[in-house]
Amino acid sequence: xxxxxxxxxxxxxxxxxxxxxxxxxxxxxxxxxxxxxxxxxxxxxxxxxxxxxxxxxxxxxxxxxxxxxxxxxxxxxxxxxxxxxxxxxxxxxxxxxxxxxxxxxxxxxxxxxxxxxxxxxxxxxxxxxxxxxxxxxxxxxxxxxxxxxxxxxxxxxxxx
Numbered sequence: 001x002x003x004x005x006x007x008x009x010x011x012x013x014x015x016x017x018x019x020x021x022x023x024x025x026x027x028x029x030x031x032x033x034x035x036x037x038x039x040x041x042x043x044x045x046x047x048x049x050x051x052x053x054x055x056x057x058x059x060x061x062x063x064x065x066x067x068x069x070x071x072x073x074x075x076x077x078x079x080x081x082x083x084x085x086x087x088x089x090x091x092x093x094x095x096x097x098x099x100x101x102x103x104x105x106x107x108x109x110x111x112x113x114x115x116x117x118x119x120x121x122x123x124x125x126x127x128x129x130x131x132x133x134x135x136x137x138x139x140x141x142x143x144x145x146x147x148x149x150x151x152x153x154x155x156x157x158x159x160x
Contacts, residue, residue, distance in 0.1 A: 052153045055102045059142040096132040
């Protein structure tokens with residue numbers, strides 16, 4: 001009888017080992033799938049990071065240009081407050097529209113590529129509402145934009 005019991009325990013142990021090996025194999029397969037998925041997304045994430053850098057550089061350039069213009073207006077003792085309230089138009093307006101389009105494109109790609117639910121994205125990175133109606137609004141809006149883009153880039157870099 002003890003031999004039968006020993007044989008039964010041996011069969012149970014072999015079955016448990018077989019199940020454990022199956023679990024290990026499945027985990028390895030899932031890891032390989034995740035690694036492939038990660039590699040597939042890397043190119044897109046790197047592209048998002050490059051676009052973020054590009055948009056940030058343009059925005060920082062504009063911030064410097066506007067601040068320089070503000071200093072020039074102050075130096076000439078013109079009505080500084082009135083000058084800042086001037087409506088943005090022309091070439092500057094077109095650049096700001098381009099920055100807005102680039103930001104919206106990055107934001108969309110960021111959500112889509114990283115599979116982030118809209119409500120989670122709104123919590124993590126509330127969309128910056130860009131208002132470039134006056135010269136006074138340019139600097140604070142672009143600074144907010146650069147801050148968020150920097151956060152988004154850091155989030156992407158964690159995934160690479």
